Amino acid sequence: MPRALRELPTVDLDGVTTARRVIVVGSHADLSAVLTRLLREDRLDVEVAHVRRWGSARRALRGTATLVPLIRDDTGAVITQAGYWLPPSEDATTIVGEATVDDTLLFDGEVTAVRVEPIDEMPGLRAAVLSPRMRPRRWITGRAVQLGTTGAMVVRDGAPGPRPVRRSTFYRHFHGWRRVG
Numbered sequence: 280m281p282r283a284l285r286e287l288p289t290v291d292l293d294g295v296t297t298a299r300r301v302i303v304v305g306s307h308a309d310l311s312a313v314l315t316r317l318l319r320e321d322r323l324d325v326e327v328a329h330v331r332r333w334g335s336a337r338r339a340l341r342g343t344a345t346l347v348p349l350i351r352d353d354t355g356a357v358i359t360q361a362g363y364w365l366p367p368s369e370d371a372t373t374i375v376g377e378a379t380v381d382d383t384l385l386f387d388g389e390v391t392a393v394r395v396e397p398i399d400e401m402p403g404l405r406a407a408v409l410s411p412r413m414r415p416r417r418w419i420t421g422r423a424v425q426l427g428t429t430g431a432m433v434v435r436d437g438a439p440g441p442r443p444v445r446r447s448t449f450y451r452h453f454h455g456w457r458r459v460g
Contacts, residue, residue: 281336292316300326300459302339307360307436314349314357314456323349328459329359335460344457348403350395352435353448360436362395367430367443376428380406381421395424395449403451423450 284302295301295313303310310329317325328339351357366374378385378393385393385406392409398420406424407415430443 281330283336283340284330295325296320296322298325300328300344302328302330302336302459304330306331308438310359311357311436311438314359315351315355317456318349318351318357318452319355323454323456326457326459338460342459344459346455347399347458348397348401349452349454349456350397350404350449351452352433352450353446354440356435358395358397358435358449360396362436362449363434364393364395364426364428364431364447365434366392367432371430374426374428374431376426376431378406378424378426380404380419380424383419383421385419385424393424393426401451404449406449423448 292312295316301313303313313327317323326344328342330336330339349357364374366372373389373391375389377387386408390408391411392413393406394409394415395404395406398405402420402422404424405418405420407418410416425448427446430445432443433440433447
Protein backbone atom coordinates (compact mmCIF):
# COMPACT_ATOMS: atom_id res chain seq x y z
CA MET A 280 0.00 0.00 0.00
CA PRO A 281 1.41 3.44 -0.88
CA ARG A 282 2.44 5.42 2.21
CA ALA A 283 0.10 8.31 1.33
CA LEU A 284 -2.89 5.93 1.52
CA ARG A 285 -2.04 3.81 4.58
CA GLU A 286 -4.09 5.87 7.03
CA LEU A 287 -7.28 5.75 4.96
CA PRO A 288 -10.06 3.32 5.87
CA THR A 289 -10.49 0.33 3.58
CA VAL A 290 -13.82 -1.03 2.38
CA ASP A 291 -14.86 -4.15 0.55
CA LEU A 292 -16.82 -4.05 -2.68
CA ASP A 293 -20.11 -3.65 -0.80
CA GLY A 294 -18.80 -0.51 0.95
CA VAL A 295 -17.89 1.49 -2.15
CA THR A 296 -21.44 2.73 -2.65
CA THR A 297 -21.41 4.70 0.62
CA ALA A 298 -18.27 6.72 -0.18
CA ARG A 299 -17.86 10.07 -1.90
CA ARG A 300 -14.46 9.08 -3.34
CA VAL A 301 -12.99 5.60 -3.76
CA ILE A 302 -9.33 4.87 -4.42
CA VAL A 303 -8.78 1.52 -6.10
CA VAL A 304 -5.29 0.09 -5.57
CA GLY A 305 -4.94 -2.77 -8.01
CA SER A 306 -5.51 -3.96 -11.55
CA HIS A 307 -7.93 -2.81 -14.22
CA ALA A 308 -10.07 -5.83 -13.31
CA ASP A 309 -10.29 -4.45 -9.75
CA LEU A 310 -11.25 -1.02 -11.07
CA SER A 311 -13.86 -2.59 -13.36
CA ALA A 312 -15.35 -4.52 -10.44
CA VAL A 313 -15.76 -1.30 -8.44
CA LEU A 314 -17.32 0.56 -11.38
CA THR A 315 -19.64 -2.37 -12.10
CA ARG A 316 -20.83 -2.25 -8.48
CA LEU A 317 -21.37 1.52 -8.66
CA LEU A 318 -23.26 1.13 -11.95
CA ARG A 319 -25.56 -1.56 -10.55
CA GLU A 320 -26.25 0.51 -7.43
CA ASP A 321 -26.86 3.69 -9.48
CA ARG A 322 -23.98 5.49 -7.74
CA LEU A 323 -21.92 6.80 -10.66
CA ASP A 324 -21.67 10.09 -8.77
CA VAL A 325 -18.89 8.52 -6.63
CA GLU A 326 -15.43 9.79 -7.63
CA VAL A 327 -13.04 6.93 -8.45
CA ALA A 328 -9.25 7.03 -8.55
CA HIS A 329 -7.09 4.18 -9.77
CA VAL A 330 -3.62 3.74 -8.28
CA ARG A 331 -1.35 1.49 -10.33
CA ARG A 332 1.97 3.18 -9.56
CA TRP A 333 3.08 4.45 -6.17
CA GLY A 334 3.62 7.96 -7.54
CA SER A 335 -0.06 8.38 -8.38
CA ALA A 336 -1.32 7.99 -4.78
CA ARG A 337 -1.15 11.71 -3.97
CA ARG A 338 -3.01 12.56 -7.17
CA ALA A 339 -5.72 10.07 -6.13
CA LEU A 340 -6.13 11.97 -2.86
CA ARG A 341 -6.06 15.53 -4.18
CA GLY A 342 -6.92 15.24 -7.87
CA THR A 343 -10.02 16.59 -9.52
CA ALA A 344 -12.64 14.23 -10.93
CA THR A 345 -13.41 14.38 -14.65
CA LEU A 346 -16.45 12.82 -16.28
CA VAL A 347 -15.39 10.16 -18.83
CA PRO A 348 -17.46 7.67 -20.85
CA LEU A 349 -18.37 4.44 -19.05
CA ILE A 350 -18.16 1.38 -21.31
CA ARG A 351 -20.17 -1.68 -20.33
CA ASP A 352 -21.44 -4.81 -22.01
CA ASP A 353 -24.84 -6.42 -22.28
CA THR A 354 -24.29 -8.33 -19.00
CA GLY A 355 -23.81 -5.06 -17.08
CA ALA A 356 -20.04 -5.55 -16.64
CA VAL A 357 -17.80 -2.49 -17.06
CA ILE A 358 -14.47 -2.49 -18.92
CA THR A 359 -11.76 0.07 -18.18
CA GLN A 360 -8.87 -1.25 -20.28
CA ALA A 361 -10.03 -3.72 -22.94
CA GLY A 362 -12.63 -6.26 -23.89
CA TYR A 363 -11.96 -9.08 -26.34
CA TRP A 364 -13.95 -11.43 -28.50
CA LEU A 365 -11.83 -14.55 -28.90
CA PRO A 366 -12.30 -17.98 -30.53
CA PRO A 367 -14.83 -20.10 -28.59
CA SER A 368 -12.43 -22.90 -27.60
CA GLU A 369 -8.75 -23.78 -27.48
CA ASP A 370 -9.28 -25.89 -30.64
CA ALA A 371 -10.67 -22.95 -32.64
CA THR A 372 -8.40 -20.35 -34.24
CA THR A 373 -11.02 -17.86 -35.42
CA ILE A 374 -14.41 -16.41 -34.65
CA VAL A 375 -17.04 -16.55 -37.39
CA GLY A 376 -19.75 -13.94 -37.68
CA GLU A 377 -20.31 -10.24 -38.16
CA ALA A 378 -19.58 -7.16 -36.05
CA THR A 379 -20.49 -3.50 -36.47
CA VAL A 380 -19.40 -0.32 -34.73
CA ASP A 381 -22.47 1.91 -34.80
CA ASP A 382 -23.33 1.76 -38.55
CA THR A 383 -19.86 0.74 -39.78
CA LEU A 384 -19.06 -2.88 -40.56
CA LEU A 385 -16.07 -4.05 -38.51
CA PHE A 386 -15.95 -7.51 -40.10
CA ASP A 387 -18.08 -10.10 -41.85
CA GLY A 388 -16.69 -13.64 -42.02
CA GLU A 389 -13.75 -15.09 -40.07
CA VAL A 390 -11.29 -13.15 -37.91
CA THR A 391 -8.62 -14.01 -35.35
CA ALA A 392 -10.11 -11.82 -32.58
CA VAL A 393 -11.51 -8.36 -31.82
CA ARG A 394 -10.30 -5.83 -29.23
CA VAL A 395 -12.62 -3.16 -27.78
CA GLU A 396 -11.24 -0.24 -25.72
CA PRO A 397 -12.82 2.68 -23.87
CA ILE A 398 -11.61 6.11 -24.98
CA ASP A 399 -11.72 9.31 -22.93
CA GLU A 400 -13.70 11.34 -25.41
CA MET A 401 -16.96 10.84 -27.23
CA PRO A 402 -18.23 8.69 -28.82
CA GLY A 403 -16.72 6.49 -26.07
CA LEU A 404 -15.07 3.37 -27.51
CA ARG A 405 -12.98 2.00 -30.33
CA ALA A 406 -12.76 -1.49 -31.81
CA ALA A 407 -10.36 -3.30 -34.11
CA VAL A 408 -10.00 -6.71 -35.70
CA LEU A 409 -6.74 -8.29 -34.49
CA SER A 410 -4.14 -9.80 -36.79
CA PRO A 411 -2.91 -13.37 -36.19
CA ARG A 412 -0.13 -11.74 -34.08
CA MET A 413 -2.91 -10.08 -32.01
CA ARG A 414 -2.11 -6.57 -33.27
CA PRO A 415 -4.96 -4.17 -34.10
CA ARG A 416 -5.53 -3.60 -37.80
CA ARG A 417 -7.79 -0.54 -38.17
CA TRP A 418 -9.53 1.18 -35.26
CA ILE A 419 -13.13 2.28 -35.65
CA THR A 420 -14.62 4.61 -33.03
CA GLY A 421 -18.25 4.64 -32.01
CA ARG A 422 -20.81 4.44 -29.24
CA ALA A 423 -21.43 0.71 -29.50
CA VAL A 424 -19.96 -2.43 -31.05
CA GLN A 425 -22.10 -5.53 -31.62
CA LEU A 426 -21.19 -9.10 -32.50
CA GLY A 427 -23.29 -11.90 -33.91
CA THR A 428 -21.34 -15.16 -34.14
CA THR A 429 -21.44 -18.94 -34.16
CA GLY A 430 -19.47 -18.72 -30.90
CA ALA A 431 -16.95 -16.47 -29.15
CA MET A 432 -15.43 -16.08 -25.71
CA VAL A 433 -15.80 -12.65 -24.10
CA VAL A 434 -12.87 -11.42 -22.01
CA ARG A 435 -13.39 -8.30 -19.91
CA ASP A 436 -10.23 -6.61 -18.56
CA GLY A 437 -8.46 -9.97 -18.44
CA ALA A 438 -11.36 -11.94 -16.93
CA PRO A 439 -12.84 -14.56 -19.32
CA GLY A 440 -16.57 -15.18 -19.38
CA PRO A 441 -17.93 -18.53 -18.21
CA ARG A 442 -18.86 -19.89 -21.67
CA PRO A 443 -18.96 -18.99 -25.37
CA VAL A 444 -21.69 -16.60 -26.51
CA ARG A 445 -23.53 -16.13 -29.81
CA ARG A 446 -24.18 -12.40 -29.32
CA SER A 447 -22.28 -9.71 -27.44
CA THR A 448 -22.36 -5.92 -27.24
CA PHE A 449 -20.09 -3.30 -25.67
CA TYR A 450 -21.52 0.21 -25.47
CA ARG A 451 -21.30 3.61 -23.83
CA HIS A 452 -23.60 3.86 -20.83
CA PHE A 453 -25.79 6.98 -20.82
CA HIS A 454 -23.93 8.28 -17.71
CA GLY A 455 -20.16 8.51 -17.51
CA TRP A 456 -18.01 7.85 -14.45
CA ARG A 457 -16.07 10.37 -12.39
CA ARG A 458 -12.39 9.53 -12.85
CA VAL A 459 -9.86 11.17 -10.55
CA GLY A 460 -6.37 11.75 -11.88
